[in-house]
Amino acid sequence: MLCTRLALPEGGKPFTAKEFSGFIEDIGGGVEKLGEFVGAAAAKIQKELRVSADMASRLSALLSGDRLIDGEVERLESMRIWTLARGEEDYPSRYVERLGKTAPRVLFGSGDVSILERRGMAVVGSRNVDERGNEFAQFLGSAGAKCGLALCSGAARGVDQASMRAALEGGGKVAGVLADSLVGAIRQPETRELLEDDRLVLITPYSPDAPFSVGTAMGRNRLIYCLADYGVVVASDAEKGGTWAGAVEALKEGWLPVFIGDYQAAPAGNRRLIGMGGIPIPNPFGDEPSSLSSWLDSKAGNRSTRPGQQELFQRQGRNRTRP
Numbered sequence: 001m002l003c004t005r006l007a008l009p010e011g012g013k014p015f016t017a018k019e020f021s022g023f024i025e026d027i028g029g030g031v032e033k034l035g036e037f038v039g040a041a042a043a044k045i046q047k048e049l050r051v052s053a054d055m056a057s058r059l060s061a062l063l064s065g066d067r068l069i070d071g072e073v074e075r076l077e078s079m080r081i082w083t084l085a086r087g088e089e090d091y092p093s094r095y096v097e098r099l100g101k102t103a104p105r106v107l108f109g110s111g112d113v114s115i116l117e118r119r120g121m122a123v124v125g126s127r128n129v130d131e132r133g134n135e136f137a138q139f140l141g142s143a144g145a146k147c148g149l150a151l152c153s154g155a156a157r158g159v160d161q162a163s164m165r166a167a168l169e170g171g172g173k174v175a176g177v178l179a180d181s182l183v184g185a186i187r188q189p190e191t192r193e194l195l196e197d198d199r200l201v202l203i204t205p206y207s208p209d210a211p212f213s214v215g216t217a218m219g220r221n222r223l224i225y226c227l228a229d230y231g232v233v234v235a236s237d238a239e240k241g242g243t244w245a246g247a248v249e250a251l252k253e254g255w256l257p258v259f260i261g262d263y264q265a266a267p268a269g270n271r272r273l274i275g276m277g278g279i280p281i282p283n284p285f286g287d288e289p290s291s292l293s294s295w296l297d298s299k300a301g302n303r304s305t306r307p308g309q310q311e312l313f314q315r316q317g318r319n320r321t322r323p
Contacts, residue, residue: 002034002059003105005207007068012061017086021101027051031087034059038066080195081110081182081208092116098226098255104205110186111194111201115173120150121296122224122256125159125234126243126267133235136261136283137162140232143289145172152227154179154220155202159234159243168199175227178204179220180212214242221246222255230296231258232281236269244269251277257300 001007003015015023024031027049037045037059046056073083084091084107095103121144123137141163144151151167153160155176164174174194178185182204185191194200205223206216221242225231231250236243250258251273260270260278274280279299287295 001038001065001069002062005210007065007072009061009065009068012065013058014062015105017105018102020105023055034063038063076108076208079110079183079186081108081186082113083108084113090114090116092227094226094228095223098253099222104223107203107205108182108208109201109203110182112173112198113201115150115175115198115201116203116227118150118173119148120152120175120228120230122152122228122231123159123163123234124153124221124224124231124243124246125261126236126241127156127158129158129162129235130265132263132265132283133159133261134162136263136285137234138166139285139289140234140292141166141168141172142170143285143292145170146290147293148172149229149293150175152177152224154217154224155185156217163234168194172199174200176200176202177220177223177227178202179206179217180204180210182208217242218245222249225250225255225258228256230300231256232261233258233270233273233278234261234283235267236260236273237267238269238272241269244273247273247278248276257296259296259299 003017003020005014008014040060040063042053042056042060045051045059046053049056051059076083086096086103086105090113091107121140123140125133125137129137137159141151145167150173151164152175153164155161155164155178164176167174182202185202186195191200195202204210205220210216225246231247233243233247236247238244247258250256258273258278259281260273261283262270262274262280263283266283285292
């Protein structure tokens with residue numbers, strides 16, 4: 001009721017994850033006690049929680065939707081869509097560990113939730129990938145399945161779909177983080193079959209009916225990386241696009257080892273990301289597909305010999321020439 005647009009009352013403005021965490025700290029903790037104010041007037045909320053009049057009005061508006069929220073949850077459950085709040089047992093532990101206060105307060109999803117905790121590899125890249133990149137994305141999905149790595153991606157056209165499809169065809173498990181309508185995605189017969197067979201899980205931090213936007217696409221990038229143990233960027237433009245922005249953030253924050261496709265015809269962004277601390281991964285891979293997991297482990301283990309990511313980005317900032 002407080003952190004999603006589900007059954008949003010008129011005039012309601014949901015909290016962002018970071019904003020809500022700060023609010024809970026301000027009132028001395030205890031999310032549970034907010035349940036006492038469902039349907040309460042703003043004056044009562046202001047007096048008992050000692051918040052501003054504006055905050056009390058906002059809370060009163062959001063908490064007035066209790067008669068609608070149950071119906072919305074039931075509607076989603078009838079479509080086999082579940083809701084998962086931060087703090088619940090099945091909520092992805094990596095989100096809490098890596099994102100802290102900015103981890104989504106609520107996730108909507110469908111499929112086997114246990115896939116979210118599996119050892120995994122995030123594979124991302126441009127929508128308009130060349131043939132070499134597309135083949136590499138397929139290799140990563142197939143090889144990851146052979147190694148027992150869950151494939152994490154964004155289900156977008158291009159690299160995402162190529163790697164996810166190859167992982168599923170190889171008998172692997174796949175987690176897709178959506179930037180748009182979860183309801184629309186699960187209506188596809190092939191997708192529903194994969195969800196029912198516990199081979200696929202789809203999640204989104206946005207409303208299940210949300211349309212696609214650049215903002216939602218950019219916002220979900222970090223959630224792809226933070227589900228996995230390794231990240232692989234197949235192909236990225238330089239200085240533009242979601243693939244670039246997501247990879248730069250993952251490198252800067254140091255959430256996980258980030259590998260970058262290394263081949264002669266790679267886009268300019270790949271070279272730049274390697275210069276920022278990304279670990280080159282050859283395309284084609286060369287070794288046996290079944291050795292991918294051990295290869296990633298060995299290269300990730302060498303990260304300690306390189307500058308820390310925060311230090312590297314600070315150094316680049318100091319060396320950047322001002323126009």
